[in-house]
Amino acid sequence: MENRIVVGAALIHRGRVLAARRKAPSEVAGFWEFPGGKTEPGETEEQALERELQEELGVRARALRPLPGRWPVRPGLELRIWAAELVSGEPEPLQDHSELRWLGPDELDAVDWLAHDREALPHVAELLRAP
Template sequence: MENRIVVGGALVHQGRVLAARRSAPAEVAGRWEFPGGKAEPGETPQQALERELHEELGVRARALAPLPGEWLVRPGLVLRIWAAELLAGEPHPLQDHDELRWLGPAELAEVDWLEHDREVLPAVAALLADVPTG
């Protein structure tokens, strides 16, 4: 059986990336992640990420490119984190999160990331370094 994909989005806007604090489930509540969710059957990772960011945050975003790495969340479920850009809307924590923060490159270490999200931070920092601010 093929692994089901979970996509996380490193949502970039004006030189910062969005971090979301989990409110559930209990074992990860209070930890930070790149928001996203499971791809539905027949969806590409890009489609899944764009849909999930709309459902979870109420924003329109465009998936840009996968960041290096993939992580087995549990048997049959693999996480891939994608760079994405904010197209429209102001993100709000609508599902599974209780706080959002925009972090610049120097602030990435200020939150308690879930392990797999922490592993992609060097790629996120490099992404932010390439994005013009303003």
Template sequence: MENRIVVGGALIHQGRVLAARRSAPPEVAGRWEFPGGKAEPGESQQEALERELLEELGVRARAVRRLAGEWPVRAGLVLRIWTAELLDGEPRPLEDHSELRWLGPDELSAVDWLEHDRAVLPQVAALLGAPDAL
């Protein structure tokens, strides 16, 4: 069986990236991640990320490019992280999150990231240091 894709969005705006604190499920509540969710059948990864950011945060965003790597979340699910550009709206924790924070390149270690999200932090830090590299 093919793995289902979970997309995470490194939403970058004005030199900072958005981190979201999970409120559920209990085993990850209180930890931080790049928001996103599962791609639906027939949906591209970009479409899935843009839909998930609208549902979870209430913002319109554009998926820009996939970061290197992928990480197993659990059996049958694999995470891929994309950079995303904020187009419209102010992010709010509407679903699955209790708090949001914009982090600059020197603040990325200030929150307790989930392991697979932590794995892309060096790539995200490099992008924040060169904003036109989105």
């Protein structure tokens, strides 16, 4: 059986990336992540990312490209982080998050990331430093 993909968004806007603080479930509550969620059957990773950001944050975003790496979340579930750009709207923590923060390239260590999201930080820092 193939792994189901969870997509996370390194959502970039004005040289900063959005970090979202989980409020549930209890084992991840208080940790920070790149917002996103599971792909649905028949959905591309890009479609899932754009849908999840609309549902979770109330924004329109465009998926740009996957960052290097894939991380097991739990058996049968694998995380891919995508670079994405904000198209319209102001992100709000509507569902799974208690707080949002925009972080610049030198602020990425300012929050306590979930382990697999932390592994993507070098790639995110590169994105933020790109001209």
